[in-house]
Amino acid sequence: MIDKYRWWEVVAIYAGIAVFLTFILAPFVEAFVVSMRPLDALFSIPYRFITEEMSFRAYVTMWENVPLLGLYIFNSFLIASSVTVFALLAIIPAAYAFARFKFKGSNTLLAAFLAVNMVSGAVLIIPLFKVMHQLGLLNTYFAMIAPGTAFVIPTGIWLLRSYLLKIPKELEEAAWADGASRMYTLRRVIIPVAMPGIIVVAIATFIVAYAQQFIYALTFNSKNELNPLPVGLFQFFGRQEVVWNELMAASLVGIVPVLVIYIFLQRYIVAGLTAGAVKE
Amino acid sequence: MGQLALQDVKKSFGSTEVIKGVSLDVKDGEFIVFVGPSGCGKSTLLRMIAGLEEVSDGTVFIDGKVVNNLPPVKRGISMVFQSYALYPHMSVYENIAFPLRVAKMSEAEVEERVRKASRILQLDERLKHKPGQLSGGQRQRVAIGRAIVREPSVFLFDEPLSNLDAALRSDMRVELSKLHGSLGATMIYVTHDQIEAMTMADRIVVLDGGVISQVGSPLELYHKPQNLFVAGFIGNPKMNFVEVTCKASAENSVTVTLPDGGEVEVPVKGQANLEGQKMTLGIRPEHIKLGQADAHISVVANVVERLGIHTVSHATVEGANTSFCSLLDGAAPVVVGEAAPVGFNASDCHLFDSTGAALERLVKLEDVDPAMLQVEPA
Ligand SMILES: Nc1ncnc2c1ncn2[C@@H]1O[C@H](COP(=O)(O)OP(=O)(O)OP(=O)(O)O)[C@@H](O)[C@H]1O
Ligand SMILES: [Mg+2]
Numbered sequence: 001m002i003d004k005y006r007w008w009e010v011v012a013i014y015a016g017i018a019v020f021l022t023f024i025l026a027p028f029v030e031a032f033v034v035s036m037r038p039l040d041a042l043f044s045i046p047y048r049f050i051t052e053e054m055s056f057r058a059y060v061t062m063w064e065n066v067p068l069l070g071l072y073i074f075n076s077f078l079i080a081s082s083v084t085v086f087a088l089l090a091i092i093p094a095a096y097a098f099a100r101f102k103f104k105g106s107n108t109l110l111a112a113f114l115a116v117n118m119v120s121g122a123v124l125i126i127p128l129f130k131v132m133h134q135l136g137l138l139n140t141y142f143a144m145i146a147p148g149t150a151f152v153i154p155t156g157i158w159l160l161r162s163y164l165l166k167i168p169k170e171l172e173e174a175a176w177a178d179g180a181s182r183m184y185t186l187r188r189v190i191i192p193v194a195m196p197g198i199i200v201v202a203i204a205t206f207i208v209a210y211a212q213q214f215i216y217a218l219t220f221n222s223k224n225e226l227n228p229l230p231v232g233l234f235q236f237f238g239r240q241e242v243v244w245n246e247l248m249a250a251s252l253v254g255i256v257p258v259l260v261i262y263i264f265l266q267r268y269i270v271a272g273l274t275a276g277a278v279k280e
Numbered sequence: 281m282g283q284l285a286l287q288d289v290k291k292s293f294g295s296t297e298v299i300k301g302v303s304l305d306v307k308d309g310e311f312i313v314f315v316g317p318s319g320c321g322k323s324t325l326l327r328m329i330a331g332l333e334e335v336s337d338g339t340v341f342i343d344g345k346v347v348n349n350l351p352p353v354k355r356g357i358s359m360v361f362q363s364y365a366l367y368p369h370m371s372v373y374e375n376i377a378f379p380l381r382v383a384k385m386s387e388a389e390v391e392e393r394v395r396k397a398s399r400i401l402q403l404d405e406r407l408k409h410k411p412g413q414l415s416g417g418q419r420q421r422v423a424i425g426r427a428i429v430r431e432p433s434v435f436l437f438d439e440p441l442s443n444l445d446a447a448l449r450s451d452m453r454v455e456l457s458k459l460h461g462s463l464g465a466t467m468i469y470v471t472h473d474q475i476e477a478m479t480m481a482d483r484i485v486v487l488d489g490g491v492i493s494q495v496g497s498p499l500e501l502y503h504k505p506q507n508l509f510v511a512g513f514i515g516n517p518k519m520n521f522v523e524v525t526c527k528a529s530a531e532n533s534v535t536v537t538l539p540d541g542g543e544v545e546v547p548v549k550g551q552a553n554l555e556g557q558k559m560t561l562g563i564r565p566e567h568i569k570l571g572q573a574d575a576h577i578s579v580v581a582n583v584v585e586r587l588g589i590h591t592v593s594h595a596t597v598e599g600a601n602t603s604f605c606s607l608l609d610g611a612a613p614v615v616v617g618e619a620a621p622v623g624f625n626a627s628d629c630h631l632f633d634s635t636g637a638a639l640e641r642l643v644k645l646e647d648v649d650p651a652m653l654q655v656e657p658a
Contacts, residue, residue, distance in 0.1 A: 168363065170365035171365050173332050173359075173361070174359070174361060174426075175378070176351070177331075177332065177352040177357070177358060177359045178358070178379035178430070179352070179353035180378075180382045188367075192367075193367070
């Protein structure tokens, strides 16, 4: 591409990006710095970015102070992964159906999904609690996974549907003419071709699931061993004081699984996977 | 076997009727080409034969069996799409093998059939590549390969060669004709390209707005178009049409008056009550000559294209606002802006009545070498 920006436009663009990144990353930097400080240096006035005796000690002591920390991280990961897997199982066929089949009420349904999206899970938390209670599902992984799954499905369908709409129809017609059934075509043709779109949906779903589990865990679960990280972090709130440095250290470590998933999956988001399918 | 018949087939999308009753018989092993202007329903008709589009009314027979409600595979057809429709994530080998995998064939047989197809289409070197790494012509061959492995009795092609460059197109044309010869299968082929239609077809079906305008061998359509539409559609540059008046009609000739008063006696089957009627005289640009001829007409050249071997003159008939194109010698002395007479022979003329239907010309198609009418298997 021809470089069509003037130097001051380039400067302005980078300045914009810098401001944006500062807002996004500043909390992480602060969390990191706090995790390095000894507790008594935390609230020093005036504020100093670098304080004496910075160390990684919190990253060691946190495991001793909250012995189940590893389990919490594992639970978080398990819940978010399960939500992602179950959600995809529903999203892929549903998005395919919405993208390809004409049926009565498909538009209404899509609109309804969008509407459901606007009601966050928090609004329904009390009715859901009743339901879980009645079904005797409180204090199980299921109670934290099922509602989470339900709430990520509509967004996923919308996202993936728009991706599937871009896949040329002839691919399916060719498969159909070659004798493949709908399911075979979905499995062998559509899903592989739609992989970049599916990965995007998977990442988005995982991140939402990772973030939203707090509220479900807090309400539907009182078994300590099943708690995910966000609830587990409460144990750093002591009677008298909050162990800020360990709390921040644990939070940062808790982000690692998301990063790992992201790095692992984003390799599959390759542009131009459909290259060569049809004449452009 | 690949015998196919359409019986008063119709198709509507909502309230618009796209195919308005088409009947056609196709013999086993025949190469049929559908031509027609854009939007006339060629693809739709092909897709109905394929089973990708439901038939609104009428019947489709393949090998004497009604197939209206059968899915494509059960009809024994395979289709090559205008847009290739290759599976981008699979190698060439897997693309070609796809129909066989669907049919759960044994690995050995898959291998054998794919090898055979790739040998015919010269894709041996490319089997491991992905479609994205291939050229347009190679992709097209992969698409054809995927169609032939199943060894269907009817092949359907929807403009397979459009989007290829001219050289590649003429190569592929020859390859497809060879393929038709070696497979002996029935082929139905949709195209915009007249050269493809004329060179490959056993019979051409000219579609016009959802109905068949004429069916016939390429030379039949060229020499004996049944109406103005086919006359104007087949042939390049287009046939010239001149408004004339009928002077006399006999059994084997009709005499007409040209706009400038000249007369021509055209050897066509006459009809009663033609005298005095407005008619259309058709004369192909390639039959125009300078100098000695049965009749002359005065035209003013607007644009002259010198192609080396030929000179194409786009002109207007003097005194009328009719365009007139002539295909002349490379060195023809045509000057832009000057009125000059051009000549043609009465036996080259076509004559159409006021409804646009042709009066049958008295040329014998047998005058043409019959071998030219049949594409013999190579
Ligand atoms: N799914 C559809 N819904 C509504 N109308 C359609 C549909 N498919 C085709 N048509 C209409 O049917 C007519 C014929 O279409 P078709 O694609 O068969 O034309 P075609 O002869 O193949 O044209 P081209 O040479 O441009 O490919 C067109 O007017 C088109 O608008
Ligand atoms: Mg078409």
